[in-house]
Amino acid sequence: MSNQYIFTPSGAAFPSGIGLKAQHYAEILARKPDLAFLEIHAENFMSSGGAHHRYLEQLADIYPLSVHGVGMSLGSASGLSRTHLQRFKGVVERYSPWLISEHLAWSEEGGFYLNDLLPLPLNKESLAVVVDNMNSMQDYLGRKILIENPSAYMAFSSTDMSETEFLVELAEQTGCGLLLDVNNVFVSGKNMGWSVEDYLKDIPAALIGEIHLAGHTLKKLEDGLEIRIDDHGSRVAQSVWDLFFELVNRVGVRPTLIEWDTNIPSLDELLGEAGKAADIMKTASGKVGANA
Amino acid sequence: MLSLAELQRSIRKTIHAGDMVEGLEHEIVSTELAAAARLQVYQNNFREPLAQSLLEVFPIVAAFVGGVFTRTALRHFIEWEPPIEPCLSNYGKRLGVFLGSYAPADSVPYLSDLADLEWAIYELQHVAEQAPADEPVLALNKNSVFIASKFPLLNLWMVGNGQLRAEAVHIDQGEQFVCIVLSGMRVQLFALSQKEQIVVTDFKHGKLVDDADVIRSLSDKGILVKR
Numbered sequence: 299m300s301n302q303y304i305f306t307p308s309g310a311a312f313p314s315g316i317g318l319k320a321q322h323y324a325e326i327l328a329r330k331p332d333l334a335f336l337e338i339h340a341e342n343f344m345s346s347g348g349a350h351h352r353y354l355e356q357l358a359d360i361y362p363l364s365v366h367g368v369g370m371s372l373g374s375a376s377g378l379s380r381t382h383l384q385r386f387k388g389v390v391e392r393y394s395p396w397l398i399s400e401h402l403a404w405s406e407e408g409g410f411y412l413n414d415l416l417p418l419p420l421n422k423e424s425l426a427v428v429v430d431n432m433n434s435m436q437d438y439l440g441r442k443i444l445i446e447n448p449s450a451y452m453a454f455s456s457t458d459m460s461e462t463e464f465l466v467e468l469a470e471q472t473g474c475g476l477l478l479d480v481n482n483v484f485v486s487g488k489n490m491g492w493s494v495e496d497y498l499k500d501i502p503a504a505l506i507g508e509i510h511l512a513g514h515t516l517k518k519l520e521d522g523l524e525i526r527i528d529d530h531g532s533r534v535a536q537s538v539w540d541l542f543f544e545l546v547n548r549v550g551v552r553p554t555l556i557e558w559d560t561n562i563p564s565l566d567e568l569l570g571e572a573g574k575a576a577d578i579m580k581t582a583s584g585k586v587g588a589n590a
Numbered sequence: 591m592l593s594l595a596e597l598q599r600s601i602r603k604t605i606h607a608g609d610m611v612e613g614l615e616h617e618i619v620s621t622e623l624a625a626a627a628r629l630q631v632y633q634n635n636f637r638e639p640l641a642q643s644l645l646e647v648f649p650i651v652a653a654f655v656g657g658v659f660t661r662t663a664l665r666h667f668i669e670w671e672p673p674i675e676p677c678l679s680n681y682g683k684r685l686g687v688f689l690g691s692y693a694p695a696d697s698v699p700y701l702s703d704l705a706d707l708e709w710a711i712y713e714l715q716h717v718a719e720q721a722p723a724d725e726p727v728l729a730l731n732k733n734s735v736f737i738a739s740k741f742p743l744l745n746l747w748m749v750g751n752g753q754l755r756a757e758a759v760h761i762d763q764g765e766q767f768v769c770i771v772l773s774g775m776r777v778q779l780f781a782l783s784q785k786e787q788i789v790v791t792d793f794k795h796g797k798l799v800d801d802a803d804v805i806r807s808l809s810d811k812g813i814l815v816k817r
Contacts, residue, residue, distance in 0.1 A: 346718040414635040451632065
């Protein structure tokens with residue numbers, strides 16, 4: 299099993315990519331935009347055939363792929379679904395991705411799937427569960443996994459560790475890396491009332507194998523309170539770009555993905571966001587150069 | 591304090607049912623925003639994307655009964671049969687069964703068959719097509735689905751997507767035996783004749799068939815293939 303978390307697609311000094319959406323398959327193939335990589339949701343490619351696979355097979359010849367899972371339920375007390383592991387492995391074997399990632403979350407219980415990334419209480423009991431499940435997944439796939447910090451709207455009274463302590467401990471015990479979603483840090487921090495800046499400073503640079511950026515919505519509730527919803531349906535917020543700049547400035551360049559999963563924009567708008575990420579990597583890392 | 595397994599069971603039940611399971615409130619940290627409001631976000635995150643993805647699979651059902659009716663029906667369907675696996679490409683298969691006994695849809699008796707037809711199209715769009723074999727033995731295409739409807743199902747579907755005008759179709763036009771088949775990387779739909787229906791049934795039951803014209807017709811449609 300490789301211990302390399304940090305990958306650099308060949309020729310991409312400032313590796314920004316986009317989440318692949320069906321609406322953009324044909325246009326990406328026709329235009330071949332300058333992107334370091336594409337990310338797919340594993341669950342969208344678990345069928346045996348069809349147009350999705352025909353397009354992805356062509357795209358995989360052009361771009362490195364990152365396979366991002368949303369349904370493994372690494373936080374389930376009842377363990378992982380063997381069927382889902384097999385299907386996930388099928389996607390990995392079919393497309394040989396550069397990166398594989400999943401979430402610090404749970405979504406399966408009692409034979410039901412909740413179609414969402416639910417938060418965990420952060421304590422020794424849940425850490426043991428996630429460590430076991432992460433080891434099972436990595437052993438089954440024979441690959442190192444990056445785990446993504448979730449966006450959260452609630453916390454539990456049984457929590458006695460910070461999320462960063464939990465993630466660092468998880469990485470130490472399993473050898474996994476971290477997919478740091480800066481938007482999720484911002485959304486969770488604002489919703490739960492903890493310091494976003496401290497969170498980012500507490501993550502060791504060496505653990506970060508990929509960065510995610512996305513848009514979110516500020517929802518006003520009836521009683522005047524606010525909650526931020528991680529809906530991946532708009533441009534990245536300026537506050538999140540600022541955090542990304544500070545992060546790259548501290549940890550250096552990392553493969554960075556723009557996620558946009560609802561209200562899908564034009565490819566040009568999505569590429570514009572990926573271009574911003576690449577530019578920020580340039581300036582924040584001090585590697586600016588220009589032609590006159 | 592609940593164990594992790596108990597906590598997850600309580601949250602899952604709350605998300606499915608809508609009402610908070612007793613004891614769960616004490617497990618969730620409430621600041622200005624109460625536990626119920628925080629859980630509501632997850633309840634919405636569970637139902638709304640599911641309903642949206644089902645709407646994308648069943649556009650013709652929605653075209654016939656409207657978005658509001660469809661969204662309500664889908665919400666009830668999600669309660670009736672919540673997902674059991676993360677691979678959601680299998681979720682929605684039984685919407686037709688659900689609509690068949692869904693009282694608010696009683697005045698639209700063909701809705702259940704339309705849902706079955708749309709599901710068949712969706713399903714066949716996501717399977718790998720079998721390569722033709724050299725063996726000259728004919729068999730039913732494995733990537734074919736047959737729906738025996740009491741209604742002019744294919745005509746109704748064509749009205750729903752604008753291929754036929756509504757004035758040209760009446761539900762009293764009678765039954766249709768519809769085949770949905772993946773052939774040549776395309777999903778095609780056919781209303782089969784009575785003779786074709788008999789031959790298909792005979793093939794299903796392994797009977798010998800010697801009606802050359804009908805066999806040729808079904809082969810041309812990709813419904814019978816060499817295996």
